[in-house]
Amino acid sequence: MDISHVTNPSSSMSTRPNCQVFLSFRGPDTRRNFADFLYSSLSDVGIRVFRDDEELEVGKEMNPQLIQAIEQSEISIPVISKDYASSKSCLMELGTMVKRMDNKNHIIIPIFYYVDPSNVRYCTGPFEEALNVHKKRGRDGSFLNPWKFALQQIGDLTGYHLQEKNEKNHGEVIKRIVYEVEQKLKTRDLIVPKQLVGVDPHGQEIMAKLKVDYRNGKAVKIGDTCGKVLIHGIPGVGKTVLAKCLYNQLNHLFDACSFLEKFQEEIKDHGIVSVQNRLISHLHKGNAQKFDCSDHALTQIQSRFLDMKVLLLLDDVKDRDQLSELVGELDWLGQGSMVIVTSRRCDVLQKVNGAENYALGLMKEDKALTLFCKHAFNTDSPPEGFERLATDIVAATDGLPLALKKVGGFLFSKSKQAWMEKLMQLKEAPDESVREAFLESYNTLDVNAQQIFLDIACFFNGMDKRIPHYMWYDLQCFPSLSIPSLHAMSLVEIREEKELHMRGILKKFGREIVKSENKNEPCQRSRLCNHEEALDVLMGRKGTKSIEALGLKFANGSDSTSFECHQFDGLQNLRFLRLDQADIRGNFWDHFLKLMWLDWQGSPRILECHLKLNPLKLVILDLSGSQIGRGWRVWDLLTQARKLKVLKLTKCTKLKATPDFSDSMELERIILEGCSKLVVIHPSIRQLEKKLVSLNVKGCSLLRKLPDLGPMRGLKELVIDGTSISQINFKEGSMMMLKTLSARNCGGLTDIPDSIGCLKSLKYLALDGSGIRTLPESIRSLKKLKILSLKNCRRLTNLPDGIRRLSSLQL
Structure with missing residues (x-):
């Protein structure tokens, strides 16, 4: 008997045979062909097999090592040949297997090797003869009963039949046996956390995207095409866990599988060919040539796996170039193959035909609390006295699974005081494990994207991205490149109305990076967004050239402060x-002298201020909510702001009319939203004909008329929602660049003129809640119109036939 896995029959429990499958066979019958082939095939796929190679001598008991091997293994495979029962050793092994099976702790997969299962079941034919021989050798026949019972039990099992009448290729049969053993042992399955919460719904959504037939919690069938899905999201959100769960549910449907993880360091140290060799080895089940050239490895992938149905899980792919370098074209894989990719970037499969994207977001509050409690208390909910603390900590982690797991594990069995202190930490900055994960993503950004990320974290979360764009452009941070990069990394979301949105935990992370520039001296940091720290720097005249951006935020109703110019000494590099x-x-x-953005919302009556500013670098001026009126004295000053691009006067409730607009101005965006007393927009606005891109007078309820906007050749956005405007005229050749026209809740607007057909670039037209009765037939000329919104237009009775010709319209 081969006991290569065993040291000594009397060895300790720790040296027991470490096997998953016990292979039992009658040596002379099957050794040189079937049994050896089966043993090798199981071993080649990484299954640990114990086989009994020696015959038990007459009168001897079964070796304890064999009993241990059977008891330890999860599966036994008896190869029942014609002379199987003539071996006392085989019959004793079979009896031990059946005992374990009866205890429901063991699986038996019998192979009927050119024998009739009925002969095994009823102990007839060669099995009867063999039992009679054993009976003659023994003192009595009592020992035969357990053997007969074992043979009867085995004969009743469904197994694999090899018959001369219906000869099957041994290789095909063994392939099926190996496949079944892999499924029952779940050798292809990956390790996932025991505390899984809320994963199944995500998995089912992805299964639906991939057209997987999913029934009763199991994947039962896949399509014929090559399925590809990208799971993307911020670090720590659970991409890998979700992908592993999908892999475990799907792997039984494929010829071969490969899971590649943590290969970024491997690529750095050994090159991408090392990872490719690992992939090829997995799909060849360990028997594969090693390549020393990436191109040769790609050629092997292209040619070898075209006829195979394979499952690939590629975890944490850096970008689409790396994916292409690693596996070439995904369509090289055989029909019915599937590729699951996880990445921090959402564009990894952007150029891959038929690929699906799945954005994995943060956990909802109830699921997040459950996951946290599993790690913090080993229960699904907090115990009495910890309800509020647990809820607050979950909120402070923003529902990030990594944070919930790490913080929950840390707080397990800790005192309530420790919990309170940890909560205070989390309100200021993410947990250390989360910071490390985020830092990996942050460090992959170029310096321009990093600066924009920090600006958003400190000041611009929730803002229309088009406004800070002007400052970033002048700083040569290349926002048209950097913001899409941040978005692709899930570090910044772009919401409706082009609003920048950063998750709370990411915002804390960004502010922590700024804080780490100098922990003890805020005046040495690049940005001061904490009100108390900023106020202390100004009141203490601690300004330094390190500070590029400073923000004050007085509580509503609290007394604001008056500053003299000397308190800003040293802030020569201030840009915001x-x-x-x-x-x-x-x-x-x-x-x-370098100030590019002055945000002075709620400023006092500027006309009474004795203030002298140098506006030569000013790009954005926001005086929203201020007390400005028609006689504002700073207008002369603003005419000197030759670089001014954005003027924001939202909710300036005392403003009744805009002053003259100088033709020397470079204004591109004028925002007068919510100026409830505004009645006149000075006709000099036409002097901005080539420059003005957006005019927003939303909520200016007293505004009844627009100036002649015909010459506005650069205007792309006109927002007049909630005004009293009753008529809009569009001359031939006017506003040829206009893409957005929003006139929601304009009750006095009853007619849209035929001239609207001149707006050849219009893509978005919103007339919700307006008083229109019909639309002109000329609307058919708006070939680029994508969105036409007519909600709550109660007087609208019919639509023109021309709407049918709007080929770009999205339904």
Whole structure:
């Protein structure tokens, strides 16, 4: 008997045979062909097999090592040949298998090797003869009963039949046996956490995207095409766990599988060919040539796996170039193959035909609380006295699974005081494990994207991305490249109305990076977004050239502060300043020489301020909610702001009319939203004909008329929602660049003129809640129109036939 896995019959429990499958066979019958082939095939796929190679001598008991091997293994495979029962050793092994099977702890897969299962079941034919021989050798026949019972049990099992009448290729039979053993042992399955919460719904959504037939919690059938799905999201959101769960549910449907993880370091140290060799070895089940050239490995992937149905899980792919370098074209894989890719980027499969994207977001509050409690308490809900703390900690982690797991595990069995202190930490910054994961993503960004990320985290979360774009462009941070890169990495979302949105945990991370520039001296950091720290720097005259952006935020109703110019000494590199409701006085001509954005919302009555500013670098001016009126004295100053691109006067409720617009101005965006007393827009706005891109007068309820906008050749967006405007005229050749026209809730707007057909570039037209009765037939000329919104137009009775010709319209 081969006991290569065993040291000594009397050895300790720790040295027991470490096997998964016990292979039992009668040596002279099957050794040189079937049994050896089966043993090798099982071993080649990584299954640990114990086989009994020696005959038990007459009168001897079964070796304890054999009993241990059977008891330890999960599956036994008896190869029942014609002379199987003539071996006392085989019959004793069979009896031990059946005992284990009766205890429901063991699986038996019998192979009827050119024998009739009925002869085994009823102990007839060669099995009867063999039992009679054993009976003659023994003192009595009592020992035969358990053997007969074992043979009867085995004969009743469904197994594999090899028959001369219906000869099957041994290789095909063994392939099926190996496949079944892999499924029953789940040798292809990957390790996933025991504390899984909320994973199944995501898995089912992805199964549906991949057209997988999924019934009763199991994947039963896949399509004939090559399925491809990308699971993307921020670090720590659970992409790998979800992908592993999918892999475990699907792997039984494929000829071969490969899971590649943590290969970024491997590529760095050994090159991508090392990972390719691993992939090829997996799909060849260990028997594969090793390549020393990536191109040769790609050729092997292209030619060898075209006829195979394979499952690939590629975890944490850097970008689409790396994916292409690693596996070439995904269509090289055989029909019915499937590729699951996880990445921090959402564009990895952007150029792959038929690929599906799945964005994995943060957990919802109830599921997040359950996951946290599993790690913190080993229960699904918090115990009495910890309900509020647990809920607050979950909120502070923003529902990020990695944070929930790490923080929950850390707090297990800790005191309530420790919980309170941990909560205080989490409110200021993410857990250390989360910071490390985020830092990996942050470090892959170029310096421009990093600067924009920090700006958003500190100041611009929730803002229309088009406004800070002007400052970033002047700083040569290349926002048209950097923001899509941040979006692709799931570090920034772009929501409706082009709003920048950053998750709370990411915002904390960004602010922590800024804080780490100098932990003890805020004045040495690049950005000051904490009100108390910013106020302390100004009041203490601690300004330094390190500070590029500073923001104050006085609580509503609280007394604001008045600053003199000397308190801003040292801030020569300031490019963004948020004063909130503060007052500043004095001669600032030699200050703020690099100031690009002045955010002075809720400013005091500027016309009474004795203020002198140098606006030569100013790009964005936001005076929203301020007390400005028609006689605002700073207008002369603003005419000197030759680089000013954005003027935002939202909710300036005392503004009744805009002053003259100088033709020297470079204004591209004028935002007058919510100026409830505004009645006149000065006709000089036409002097901005080539420059003005957006005019927003939403909520200016007293505004009844627009100036002649015919010459506005650069205008792309016109928003007049909630105004009293009753008529809009579009001259031939006017506003040829206009893409967005929003006139929601304009009750006095009863007619749209035929001239709307001149707006050849229009893509978005919203007339919700307006008083229109019909639309002109000329609307058919709007070939680029994608969205036409007519909600709650109660007077609208019919639509023109021309709407049918709007080929770009999205239904």
